[in-house]
Amino acid sequence: MAEARTNELRVETTPIPGLLVVRMPLHGDARGWFKENWQREKMVALGLPDFGPVQNNISFNASRGATRGIHTEPWDKFVSLATGRIFGAWVDMREGESFGTTFSTEVDPSVAVFVPRGVGNSYQALEDGTAYTYLVNDHWRPGVAYPALHLGDETAGIPWPIPLDEAEISEKDHNNPRLGDVVPMKPKKTLVVGALGQLGRALHAEHPDADRVDLFAGEGVTSLDLTDPAAVAAWPWHEYALVLNAAAYTAVDAAETTEGRVAAWAANSTAPATLARLAREHGFTLVHVSSEYVFDGTAALDPGHTEDEPLSPLGVYAQSKAAGDLAVGLAPRHYLIRTSWVIGDGKNFVRTMQSLAEKGVSPSVVDDQVGRLTFTEELVRGISHLITTGAPFGTYNLSNGGPAMSWQEIAQAVFERSGRSADDVSGTTTEAYAEGVLAQGNPFAPRPLNSAMSLEKIRATGFEPEDALAALDRYLG
Structure with a gap:
């Protein structure tokens, strides 16, 4: 991690408008640790949107190097880890001046990221057995299309720790378009x-x-x-x-x-x-x-x-x-x-x-x-x-x-x-x-x-x- 773990809950802004990093304390002993992964009252008071999650999903990554994204889903997400460590990267895919802005950071169980609608989300597992969990404020619906971006897009220039030619990537993600071919997501x-x-x-x-x-x-x-x-x-x-x-x-x-x-x-x-x-x-x-x-x-x-x-x-x-x-x-x-x-x-x-x-x-x-x-x-x-x-x-x-x-x-x-x-x-x-x-x-x-x-x-x-x-x-x- 770029920063030491915190003993105090705090919310940090990023270059992408609305994309927020949440630093949360881990309370541990010989048995392991405990954290308040989503605490509405405290987090909203610190500036996190009261986004009303309705679904919780978990993505398990068996091996180091598993890489997913860049997906721009039409809902807000609150992402965090239960186990392991990732390199997370985000690209603003919304219509407007901030289109194409990027942000990346390492994430372990003491860090969460709030991803607003229209911001492309991706990550690379840095450890075996990484469990990536996320809350969303809309139910998944079949047939919903949304923008995606190639993981190796030269304009975004994401500094993946593990070279993409050594990473495990789905065929679908291999075929995502470059930024110049992406139609920006319009606001609601x-x-x-x-x-x-x-x-x-x-x-x-x-x-x-x-x-x-x-x-x-x-x-x-x-x-x-x-x-x-x-x-x-x-x-x-x-x-x-x-x-x-x-x-x-x-x-x-x-x-x-x-x-x-x-x-x-x-x-x-x-x-x-x-x-x-x-x-x-x-x-x-x-x-x-x-x-x-x-x-x-x-x-x-x-x-x-x-x-x-x-x-x-x-x-x-x-x-x-x-x-x-x-x-x-x-x-x-x-x-x-x-x-x-x-x-x-x-x-x-x-x-x-x-x-x-x-x-x-x-x-x-x-x-x-x-x-x-x-x-x-x-x-x-x-x-x-x-x-x-x-x-x-x-x-x-x-x-x-x-x-x-x-x-x-x-x-x-x-x-x-x-x-x-x-x-x-x-x-x-x-x-x-x-x-x-x-x-x-x-x-x-x-x-x-x-x-x-x-x-x-x-x-x-x-x-x-x-x-x-x-x-x-x-x-x-």
């Missing part, structure tokens, strides 16, 4: 769920290469029903690193009907629960967008609803969203985004008020519901900030900033920016508005009167929400 993909909605379209603009699905196909979007077990089972979830769930049933009043209740629970509860289960199974990061409707609106206006406030949903829509929140919280890697009053590309409150202003209509608008607009542009910006900065997983409130406003005040702001007077928008109460809706035989769901949320948690990550009125100016301009 992003999936946008609910891609045809306002937020889904905005997320696609930020992630133009993402796969897109919705309940119905259209505009380059594939149909996928997350409540259909067969459709879910057939989808290649192992191909994704990030799933952005913008799908929701948002017809708040229609959710109070018999048919609407079923649809709301399917989209807002069952589907997120399915995604959370898949996130646990396949290790992808799940971003799920929820609503301030999970609260009853009785929180103080300042600071507003906080992330740790107990759930208190009022209507069917709100209850289905709250159930979805609980399910998503079980995904190991999740960002649960609670937002309010979303405005984007399509039919929405701001566009309706703009149209009324242009037509000369003077509407009456609810004045006792208070909150903040959230433009999809800002919602996407906040989500991207959490992902790219590696913010701690969990729940975050996210809306535009500025003072909380009533729906009437927002309508007045739209009228003023449309050349009309704010006085052309009169106020009414939620109760009076509901009476009119119910009198026409239509359903009406209860609303939280205070939809304002505290934004301090996301601000603490370095994200500063843009003032809602500044965003409104740009949206209408």
Whole structure:
């Protein structure tokens, strides 16, 4: 070994991004030794990814000189030895600037190496009876093709201790291509769920290469029903690193009907629960967008609803969203985004008020519901900030900033920016508005009167929400 054995667990970086060497203590006596080969809590605390192994394999090498690789498998590996000694070599085969970077070291039972997906792995046994063991975070599947590299590739220039013409190598490994002929491994993909909605379209603009699905196909979007077990089972979830769930049933009043209740629970509860289960199974990061409707609106206006406030949903829509929140919280890697009053590309409150202003209509608008607009542009910006900065997983409130406003005040702001007077928008109460809706035989769901949320948690990550009125100016301009 290049280094003496350690009495202290430690993790070291290498020239290959994400490839980590783990030095671990061996506790020995006359009987032999003991080691904690995989200790999740300690190793993750030292910087090892919490990669979620699902399979353990052992490769026994009967004779010194047995050489295997260079194999670039589409999953993470944690390699170590039970007995013997090896010379390990790794080559970065991932698409990007680090493609072709190499690293090698000797390994005995006191050393382990974390090999990220897309890094070619190889070794040469330096002792008879070497037992090479490795954990992986995906199950082996027949027919899976992945890049491989010739052990003697001149560009990689691996300094094998035992010359390759004296080593035991399989015929398959003898025929692996040179680096110049290798197609680099692409990173795992992003999936946008609910891609045809306002937020889904905005997320696609930020992630133009993402796969897109919705309940119905259209505009380059594939149909996928997350409540259909067969459709879910057939989808290649192992191909994704990030799933952005913008799908929701948002017809708040229609959710109070018999048919609407079923649809709301399917989209807002069952589907997120399915995604959370898949996130646990396949290790992808799940971003799920929820609503301030999970609260009853009785929180103080300042600071507003906080992330740790107990759930208190009022209507069917709100209850289905709250159930979805609980399910998503079980995904190991999740960002649960609670937002309010979303405005984007399509039919929405701001566009309706703009149209009324242009037509000369003077509407009456609810004045006792208070909150903040959230433009999809800002919602996407906040989500991207959490992902790219590696913010701690969990729940975050996210809306535009500025003072909380009533729906009437927002309508007045739209009228003023449309050349009309704010006085052309009169106020009414939620109760009076509901009476009119119910009198026409239509359903009406209860609303939280205070939809304002505290934004301090996301601000603490370095994200500063843009003032809602500044965003409104740009949206209408």
